[in-house]
Amino acid sequence: MLFSSNEDYNLALSKFESMLKTNNVFFFDSAEFEEITHHYLDAGKVALAKKAIKIGLEQHPSSVNLKLMEIELMVFENKLDEAEKLLDGLYNLEPSNAEIYIQKANIYSKRDEHYKAIELLKMALEFSDDLADVNSLIGMEYLFIDDFKEAKRYFMKCMELDIDDYSSLYNIIYCFEFLEDIDGAINYLNEYIDQNPYSEVAWHQLGKQYYTKKMYPEALAAFDFAIIADDHFIGAYLEKGKVLEKLGEYNEAIHNYEITLQLDDPTSFAYLRMGKCYEKLGNNELAVKFYYKTVHEDPLLDKGWTAITDYYIRQENYQKALYYINKAINIDTENVFYWKRSAEIHRMLQLYEEADIAYQKTVELGNYELSTWIAWADILKLLGEYNNSTHVLLQALEFYPDNAKIEYRLAGIYFILGEQSKGTFHLKNALRNNFKEHFMFQKLFPSVMMRASVKNIISEFQKPST
Template sequence: MTEYGDYLDEEMEERARNFERQLNSGDTFFYDTDELGQIIDYYLDFEEISKATQAIAYAESIYPFETYYKIKKAEVYIAQRNINGAVKLLEKYRTIEPQNTEIATLLGDCYSLSLQYKRAIECYMFSLNQETQNEEILLRLARVHFAMGNHKKANSYINAIPTNYIYDELSIQEFIKLFLDYNQNAEAILFLEKVINEDPYNYSAWYFKGLIYQRMEEYNESVNAYEFCIAIDETNTLGHLGKGNSLMESNDYNAAIESFTLSLDNDESDAEVLCNIAECYENLKDDKGAKFYYEKAIKLNPNISDAYFGMAMIYKRKKMWKDAKRCLHKAIDIDQYESMYHIELAELYLTLEDNTLCYYHYNLAYELDSETVEILLDFAHAKFEFNDIDDAIELLLENLEDHDEDHRMYYRIASYNFLRGHYEKGYNFLHAALKMKADEYLLLFEFAPFLENEKNVSNIIDLYTK
């Protein structure tokens, strides 16, 4: 069944395309300000910036003194990340129309985007005092105060918003995004409970409550919230999907499979859900079931990289190296920016004793995710396995500055130096590691077990542990 909103979208698209044809023809034609405004908004909504710019230029040629189009031009600047250009334009027209709240609000948005929060607040407060319908301004003020760390003040603005606005479906999403952006999980729950107390059958409120509890890893509460969603509307698959995710994260894989199955929509979006079902089967040690659902996901969407990755893991466990390699390469062809794919392929090449390709994929993985020290340590371990211990030491030293607070780096460098017979350097790094985390000294022996019988090493460890 086609929704009424779909007709409106189709009508706007046709009007926009008709405008383009007339513009390109060079013929003279007429649009009133409302029609032009709708066309410009349509382009901005769909991020067709060059077309929005053309429409604004045409509008200004007909209505040169209409401030509305200057505001739209500022919105284009913002979309192009030209915040300074937007500020200059808005400040200019604010001097001409000092009481214009649209200009003040948009100027506040610009200052907020450029982290000039005090100026943003000044603009928003001006609009707040001028407007009778001020819910959007209160929301902006809350966001700015959250950004400044003034959480109490931010919540006071949220509490000032009329309840009939708060309980609107779209505005619930706005509020939750605001809370999540600033990691205000407890406040988000309080807000949603307030909504639910007034409107117990609000599907969105229950859904987001489940989502927040899931984020907080309180899975029982999360599942309960999603079950209320399902009770309100069992045909809406979001509740089933959310419940499935929570059950999977709490390791209740059989129940998760049941919920995921109920969330299937019989379209291409099901491919991701099928991957979730396959992952549940993997965790249940049922590779046959997992493979079946990964293949089903690929059949539905041949470009779903996670399914190829899942298949590769199954083949690796079965030591079917050729098939595992093929699936990992396919996953990387689809998404070359996922570091985990490169890590697994590097490990596979380590098993196949191909140091060139092993190093190549570890290097790519670390370039993609240089904040994850485990990648670096695994890369060094690969060099260790290929007996390139000096290169392993060099790799860790080159990147030590980026991970100088991680004790594992120091233990590893110490153990490799001892292996190479560089005892003085080994002692120096061992001291540094023990100062950081003495109770992890066993890490030293993972790569240099012979040190357990070294009296000097034992004495140094005793200095920090006894």
């Protein structure tokens, strides 16, 4: 039996804790032990939950529910073999107990044997009174094996059983998104809203799908309905603000972001978007003010630091941009975006040695964009470090084979180094892949371009005029 009132619940809990403190033995029925155990598990007090189960089984050694709770804890602690043995014993006693199948499935899932887990959970459906919960577990197992179609199908079964199961609704939309079926998500949400027109969660999700498809008027309407359903729904105001920005309604967007500040503690996201809006409106003073607020609210938000840095870059105030990107790097030395900005700013300030260090760090942190390799190699060329420049370009060529921008640079540097055969090889590759870009080669290597041998190579690829 469940506790008939909070008073009974508190009395049993106090009585149990008193027993632990005094070593006196009090009797509880098995249902009371179950409730006490649930209380401790919900509170994260696993040790006390174990004590409740141990004492409970001493008083009620045949209680299958208490044994199942003991098994659940074993599975949680990865004592899988021990738990499986106990489950096999319980199965012989109660072969129609759905929880036995669920816990066995949990063991298989922990062992990454998800197909076996699914098979057992489908068997549990035959005996369970909570079909929504079991269908949800099956859906999760399908997610583990990346079978998003089947996962979606089972989460939809959960929604048929419980229209307010928002956890399953989120999982359904996640599956649609992963399958890149945005239209399917929109259709499903519209059908759901027909049955549950005041669901702020569904309207919010529908707005996000419309936003993805750049259907901004439809997205705006959906977020408005979410707000009508719940005028304290901060997420809907934030998303509505983003849509208004796309529509160029910057003052209205700011108004929606301001509402979120009134409803709850300020967020760095709202401050950042307000700063962007004020900058679009040409109000640089307020833009900077909100960028400052962004990094003050969340110093770890890289978008905040890059926003204030990029603002000063656009203003061509590179010293201030450098000041803020250095502050950002001091907070997070492993942020690749910060190092790339640092390299670009140093390059603009003609601090080439510092730019070289920053580009090296950018690549070390995993930024392999073509623009990064090219900029780094050009910096090394400016420093006269031709061998290092070719080393960087050859690395880049591994990521971007036959890329003309890389090939022309390799050709020019090899000619400068007096390695004629290598220069000729890369120049011909470059001309073959993109003849038009030889004008860029002329700009980068004017002295090399003056050589008769180089002119002859280029003329070989020159198409005769008609």
